[in-house]
Amino acid sequence: MRIGQLARITGVKSETIRFYEREGILAAPPRTKANYRDYGPAEEARLHFIRRARDLGFSMARIRELLDLSDDAVRSCAGIDALARSHLGEVERKIASLKALRTELGRMIAACEQDTVGDCRIIDVLADITEP
Amino acid sequence: MRIGQLARITGVKSETIRFYEREGILAAPPRTKANYRDYGPAEEARLHFIRRARDLGFSMARIRELLDLSDDAVRSCAGIDALARSHLGEVERKIASLKALRTELGRMIAACEQDTVGDCRIIDVLADITEP
């Protein structure tokens, strides 16, 4: 698959795909004889992953670490464990925040269904989540 | 409370707080007679909220909308409902992605506990989540 099709499938612009390649987060794919980048399903999955992780607020550095967990077979169990645990902590915190936000948005929608506007407590609802 | 203390409490740099004020996402607080910004608990909560939402990958524009939901008492129920529903959708998607990620990280940690390294399926695990 060429870059344009990969871009359409993943919703990542061609230029951004090349940018990821320059940044070393996406390996340089094989080239066709016309020197076109030739992507397969593995790259597609990886790109999807990068896109999702970025959308979830993970930095490139953090994503690099997550991808390293996936790529690096030569790592010690202790290393994997520590890294995975640290990422897990961040993920748990994000889930907790999002759930609080979801509850509050749900409450507002419910209030609207009864035609009562009701106070918005979105701000307060995230106040108790422990610090990142 | 002055800007420095607010910065320490929220983990947001003084310069970023002033930046948010310039951007209109945080109201200009009253000033002391020495022209120092004088913040109360409401601003602290709002700033905490902004920080959390940014960490969750929401753009400033999206945060502005969420804060508007909270600020704007003069809005129609239909308007609130539509906006809240749209935000809710985004929140649900993010939760789903994070849960998938959490499961996979948990699985890797569990594998490590048995001293078996095991394949990392982080990338694939986010593949099925429906498009943003």
Added chain:
DNA sequence: ATGCACCTTGTAGTAACTACAAGGTCAAGC
């Protein structure tokens, strides 16, 4: 042979900060 998708390098713009400089004010402690 025309047009489109791709190739390259390079520059510049955007969002959301982050940092630092220059010059000034204020208030607490010695």
Added chain:
DNA sequence: GCTTGACCTTGTAGTTACTACAAGGTGCAT
């Protein structure tokens, strides 16, 4: 009273993670 540190201002520039566009070239289908 004077120094020190935290704040004030405006302004510029750096960083991250893109995004856009330009200039010039290649491959290939109609």
